[in-house]
Amino acid sequence: MSADTATDVFEDHRPLLMGVAYRMLGRVADAEDVVQDAWLRWSHADREQVREPRAYLVRITTRLAVDRLRQVRTRAEAYVGPWLPEPYVTDFGDTVPDTADRALLADSVSLAVLVVLESLSPLERAVFVLREAFGYPYAEIATLLDRGEAAVRQLAGRARRHVEERRPRYEVDPVQRRDLTERFLAAAAEGDLEGLMSLLAPDARLVADSGGKAKAPVRVLRSADKVGRFIVGVTARSTPDLSARLIEINGALAVLTLSGGRPDSVVQVDFADGRVTTVYLIRNPDKLRFLDGH
Incomplete structure (x- = not known):
């Protein structure tokens, strides 16, 4: 894969990677840093051995986001007053034409949900984001996170119950x-x-x-x-x-x-x-x- 092709592949997946990183972190700057780190790893990887660029890039981004989330937790402890996510401009345009899919993506990035996700562990948050926001199968999430599928299902169930118990109930029309x-x-x-x-x-x-x-x-x-x-x-x-x-x-x-x-x-x-x-x-x-x- 040539350097130009590698760049095109990465740019094609950048919106997805940014979506994963932001939902993981709730911080635009941190999400952009994670995506940039993912690009550096992609640009230096042996790309000829990569069969599925999308899975490879999501795996890198998710793992980097988990590491970054563990780091920023210490910053949040010293924050003055209530914490809310950084506002993230969303315009799904024609990329998500289905009304149900648009509603799902919008809900997964809402301020209310992101506030609740702050109380999850980094791994719980990663599983929840990949499963609930992007619809990844449990087996694929297990591969992305290097965990057993049974463990991933347990993480997903725990995270889902936690979010459902705490997320506000509101109309989304x-x-x-x-x-x-x-x-x-x-x-x-x-x-x-x-x-x-x-x-x-x-x-x-x-x-x-x-x-x-x-x-x-x-x-x-x-x-x-x-x-x-x-x-x-x-x-x-x-x-x-x-x-x-x-x-x-x-x-x-x-x-x-x-x-x-x-x-x-x-x-x-x-x-x-x-x-x-x-x-x-x-x-x-x-x-x-x-x-x-x-």
């Missing part, structure tokens, strides 16, 4: 989500507390991630009243150079606010029964730099 997000944005922009209260579930939460580098609550706000009043307060303190636009991140519509043309925050909502149940607010500037230009 894209039309309803867009309508609710737009109504929420309008009420927030106008500082309309009554309008916000009509959209928020009584036990609504606001989870803000600033990493201690921007103004945001360092604890989860609970109850519609606290969430609504916080949002109204933020609106009252907004500056004239603040603007907002809709963007798809992590498989769902979100609001990207900009200050002076630069990313300032990302707001996304989860909902059930037509009411907002969780408001995610990401303000850590380190997590927003990948949105510059979107």
Whole structure:
């Protein structure tokens, strides 16, 4: 296999590898580093001995991601306030035409699911991502991770139960989500507390991630009243150079606010029964730099 062919093969698989790495890590920069390391290994490999490039590249990427996940766990312990994944711009376009497949991929990369995946062990997370997000057979996952199939099935079952017990239950109809997000944005922009209260579930939460580098609550706000009043307060303190636009991140519509043309925050909502149940607010500037230009 020539160098040019090897490059083409890798680039063809890059979206898949990035998808695996990001779901494993929840961090764009770390995922990109893992994919770059995978490229270095691929470029120096004896590619003539590789029968299935896709399996080979996914195996390298998954194992590198498992190693990186073990390293970043120590960083998370010192994080200030709630932790949320880095916003990841998703646009499946025509690459995933089937509605069911699109819904599955969107769910597997959602902020809510990625938060739950943080509590899995690295191997549990790898098995869950490969099985639930990408549909790999147990036997193939066992080969990728150099584990027995029985052990992989046990890991998968444990991970699936853990995620199902902790993942929020919310509707994923894209039309309803867009309508609710737009109504929420309008009420927030106008500082309309009554309008916000009509959209928020009584036990609504606001989870803000600033990493201690921007103004945001360092604890989860609970109850519609606290969430609504916080949002109204933020609106009252907004500056004239603040603007907002809709963007798809992590498989769902979100609001990207900009200050002076630069990313300032990302707001996304989860909902059930037509009411907002969780408001995610990401303000850590380190997590927003990948949105510059979107």
